[in-house]
Amino acid sequence: MKKSARQIRREAQLRQKRIRSITFAVVVIGVLGLAGYYLKSAFFRPPPPPLAGNVIDIAASMSGFDKTEIRVKVGQPVTIRLTSLDNSAHTDGGGKHQWAVDELGLNLIAQPESSNTLTFTPTKAGTYDFYCDICCGGRANPTMNGTLIVEG
């Protein structure tokens, strides 16, 4: 049976329609896959790398550091984990806190209600001041100061 011109045109149209819907499906699957990938990486973060050496937790809030004296040893790696207990609604410093030791070139800043870490190995015994210069009073605030003692 010979196909009429009309039938041939109709079949061509159908074929084109099918190609279009397949292309659409491929694009949709691609977009969903990409979105899924990003969602997955947003929700399932890989665990943070293990912290080197001895970990010292320091919490900071507007009322100061929870530790005013920290003892570490020469040659032993130490990780300071600074946690800001304040939220970003704080007008002064925006809830951030710092843990800095000028003499050792250490400067750690924790974002509001977050922790941040810094690993270092003390090389020289001594007594050093640590401070936060972000929130109210900054360095001059006695509660935002402490002593880092490096024992030989």
Ligand SMILES: [Cu+2]
């Ligand atoms: Cu502070």
